[in-house]
Amino acid sequence: MGLGGSCAGWLMQAPCWLGGDFSLSEDTQQQIIRETFHLVSKRDENVCNFLEGGLLIGGSDNKLIYRHYATLYFVFCVDSSESELGILDLIQVFVETLDKCFENVCELDLIFHVDKVHNILAEMVMGGMVLETNMNEIVTQIDAQNKLEKSEAGLAGAPARAVSAVKNMNLPEIPRNINIGDISIKVPNLPSFK
């Protein structure tokens, strides 16, 4: 899918580029993020979730497909080889996976653990192509990798974890749940991909 299937996510407060296969300079990336955020954020609740590609994202073959959850926007940029409704569903799978991996994901989880978000995304999308759509499979792999990480840290990791726990206690912000339960976007009759 070449350029398409490239995906990027934007968090409302700290928009960030979640990768994809543009080999673009940081400046261009930031520009794309800003413009896309601008485009997406001014859209009403009740409009379709597709945006025609501008020149910035590689021309008319490409589309922005996004979903909006509370204060978060998840935007994928895909080309015509992807099914639009399929990508909407993929975003849903992504968010649900985040929810599972972070246990009730909230915006701050994503802000403070961008690396983890990346790792989760890497199990779903690889080099701009969809790798896995089955949530259970993704979660299994992520869990296994986390276990491996823990076993590597062993004893030496314990004090660092303790310190980090103490640090996190002083978090000034109170995490807001993005509440996956009542997502208002209706995707009609989309069965989960097997």
Add this chain to the structure above:
Amino acid sequence: MALKMVKGSIDRMFDKNLQDLVRGIRNHKEDEAKYISQCIDEIKQELKQDNIAVKANAVCKLTYLQMLGYDISWAAFNIIEVMSASKFTFKRIGYLAASQCFHEGTDVIMLTTNQIRKDLSSPNQYDTGVALTGLSCFVTPDLARDLANDIMTLMSHTKPYIRKKAVLIMYKVFLKYPESLRPAFPRLKEKLEDPDPGVQSAAVNVICELARRNPKNYLSLAPLFFKLMTSSTNNWVLIKIIKLFGALTPLEPRLGKKLIEPLTNLIHSTSAMSLLYECVNTVIAVLISLSSGMPNHSASIQLCVQKLRILIEDSDQNLKYLGLLAMSKILKTHPKSVQSHKDLILQCLDDKDESIRLRALDLLYGMVSKKNLMEIVKKLMIHVDKAEGTTYRDELLTKIIDICSQSNYQYITNFEWYISILVELTRLEGTRHGHLIAAQMLDVAIRVKAIRKFAVSQMAMLLDNAHLIASNTQRNGICEVLYAAAWICGEFSEHLEESNQTLEAMLRPKVTTLPGHIQAVYVQNMVKLYASILQQKEQSGEKEAAQEITQLMVDRLPQFVQSADLEVQERASCILQLIKYIQKLQIKEVPVAEEVIALFAGELNPVAPKAQKKVPVPEGLDLDAWINAPPSDSESEDEKPKTIFHDEEQRHSRHRQPEIDEEELARQYQDTPGVEHIPVVQIDLSVPLKVPGMPMSDQYVKLEEERRHKQKLEKDKKKKKQKKEKKGKHRRHNSLHTESDEDIAPAQHVDIITEEMPENALPSDEDDKDPNDPYKALDIDLDKPLADSEKLPVQRHRNAENLKSPDTEAPLVGKKSKKPKKKEKKHKEKEREKEKKKEKEKKVTEEGKKGEDLDFWLSTAPPPSSITQTQSEPEGSTVLAEPEENEDAKKEEQEEDNDEGKKSSKHRKKKHKKEKEEKSKDKKKSKKKHHHSEEEPAESVQNGTLDDEPLPPMSSYCLLAENSYVKMTYDIQGNLQNDSQVTVSVIFENKSASFLKSMELNVLDSLNAKMLRPEGSSVHDGIPVPFQLPPGISNEAQFVFTLQSIVMAQKLKGTLSFIVKNDEGSTHEKLDFKLHFSCASYLITTPCYSDAFAKLLESGDLHMSSIKVDGISISFQHLLAKICFYHHFSVVERVDSCASMYSRSIQGHHVCLLVKKGENSVSVDGKCNDSTLLSNLLDEMKETLSKC
């Protein structure tokens, strides 16, 4: 040491980690940049430390900063250090950073090759996984070339997790290193049938992506995908496949026919909107591809349009959007069926969602006709006024122009109206499309002669009001129209009424604020205008006025001479001198007008944009040839120009005649019924012209209606006259009476001038392809056999090594992995015989059979059971007849189907399905052959081209053993690398509904032939089959045997043991077989030149023997093909019905044959180093031939 470690980890606790960094940035909103540069300094310190954990933490923070837009490429080397950490935790951080910031320009990237290779072969699957993920983001051509083979090995990894990633990344590798496509493709294709759904999905993904770019190379996979489509339940995979079919059908309409039914079924049955939508889309693609030949698909179109209407009417905006999107595809071929939903689409124009409005706009494009163009554009103009946001308004503007100008202004009946629309559009604020409007104005004014007078008057008005257009800097885009206005007024100044006033307007000081290129046009065209005024005045004898106008020019031009724009300055000063000279002449009372006007004499004709490119290179002109002899060059460079020129010539020969185009235009604009006969209605031009300021296009709508009404009345009158004269034609005229598009005559006698093109050239898009398209490199024929030079650059593993690790199948590029074949289960003995024969016939080896294979699959869509028998009766050659014949056959079949009624239809359907599968399998198998058995196809190409007759299909696989659970077929190939080894490829097919596992193959070794077992196992141990078989699946395994003597055929007894697992439990089963090594299986097809062959025969070291077989009915060519295929010979030379053939055994025996065909018999004389081998070979051949 231990203390140091603890200390290190305590130090680390107080380093900033990623969370601290994020928190810090959030707390320093005001001086973020400063804070971050502080952090970067800290990170630089951390990177200098030895502790890898500290480094990893630093890299992790850098990755985050990269996401915020900071350049971190300076840390590339540190990233590589972290990538090569032994711990997965750090490795992952390193690869993540690399995937974010490495790209082709990163110079240290080549240092990663070995690290990545090491990680790819790591025993820890997550190390491999993370390396693959990272690599997918930053793979470069060099990395792709060096790692292609490692990745290909991973495609057969035991863990599906690795397999799927390896399969997916291959696409990236192909893009960067296209040479890898052909060697890797067979394995990729194999993965389409991987037992793991994730791997399968990845393979589908990759192949779909490849096929989307170069569909024609993947047409031969259609049967396989068809099977997947009918069997898969994974919606993601289904969508991909269905989309792929959408790309394939335009190339092969018969595929479309085959698809319609299953797709329609899916549309009716699926509950997933995404799937439904893609099905509709592909059905549309099918219908488009069929639209030329097959008119009778109205039911399917109706179904699609109906489903789409439901989508568009849905409250969900996403569905509405997609519905409109798909509708626009139908529009192209079946505008009628969409036009009936005009109401719905116009309604969508008012939608609050911009995306939806844009889609609706697209649809409008195809819905216009001469009748409704004005009405639709009027609606759009209203939207233009209402639109907020320039993007949408610009879009509207381009759409209006697109709609009006489409197919050479086909739908415009009144160009005055169109010009007024264009003029109205100039009032748009802040549009980017000034140049578009300008281009239209120029185009219309130049090409529609009749409109020039009107156009000039409008343009003069624009020039007069230029201050409105150019005043606001924000409206910069629109001032482009002044460019057109000035040019039109100058070029067609003879039509100008108030020329003095216009000249005055062009000389205003304000003009100097316009962009340079517009001023330049002003300057040039004011001279044209001046020339025509001068002529006017001189002719009417007003010398004073003439001198006045000259004085005006002399007074005003200096302001342009001062221009900062070079072009303007140059033109102005040049013209100023000219005018001053004219002034001198005028004072001497010399008439100058004629000479001045001569400067601009002659008419400019419009030239097509690509005309220059199409000018053929004149014969004898070699643009690449050296004018002077080049300095001494190497040979290769000398040859280059030649080939380039050769290409050029070929391209030119393809151009078609332009006449068609012109004729069509002529028909449209001159032969429109009524144009010649009906006097053109005079429109009161004063109406639009008197409107103060700008014209109102709306008035034209009204006027047009009146005009049409009048026209109709006149026509009717005329008809009445005609009626009186010719009563017979009464009916035809009546039918004309309804106002159709053709009835509407253009208001002006329009003479559209076609754009000029060189002779014999036609505007075409073929040269529009971007030569830099990265996907072009992947346009590779995948059906050609692999050449030795194409293999991936690696050390090759031997078959024997392959055995030692059956789980990670070694990457043998040329390895054969033929697809299993299926035969029908329980047939009577006789029928099976026939089946076998048929199967053999179906097997095709000839190059170019690819097409015919597909033909076969496509044309035998529903073969009723009765046909299977009739098919096997005629001689082989008719089975694979030409496509037309197949079409006929198919029709017949269908008729038969109908005749027989539907009593047994259910039963038959099942059977069809089975047969379909069977055929697709067969096809695959023969496809596989193309890829793997390198020598065979090459050689049979050579043989096949001798005659044009199609060869009967053949299979080298024969039945090994079969019971109710499993069926084994096998083929033996000599091993080139080892003179005492042969490879036996066995296809295992699970015929039962249970799962087969723990398969183990064992043979009783003889003195002469032994199975090669992994090291350390005894001669009585079996070899495990490296896969399990789910129900209905087949797979292939290879076993290597060593032989001492190859002069005699061998038979080995063996057993396959396996565990059958189903719901009721598992049982242990066995199947005995006899493996037959024929002497032919020791032969390796080797080409031989005729002179070498002659020498060999002369040498006299060969023993001779001969056979004769009577009752041969097949053609000589087929006979040779059979010998080539089954006995591994190649044809050295063929003269009439006599041929010499050659082959070589794995142990180096030469075998020469002379085959002669008599009336009804064939005689074969053979010569070979070993007489026993020869006689055995001839005996085998006799058996084969007697079957013919």
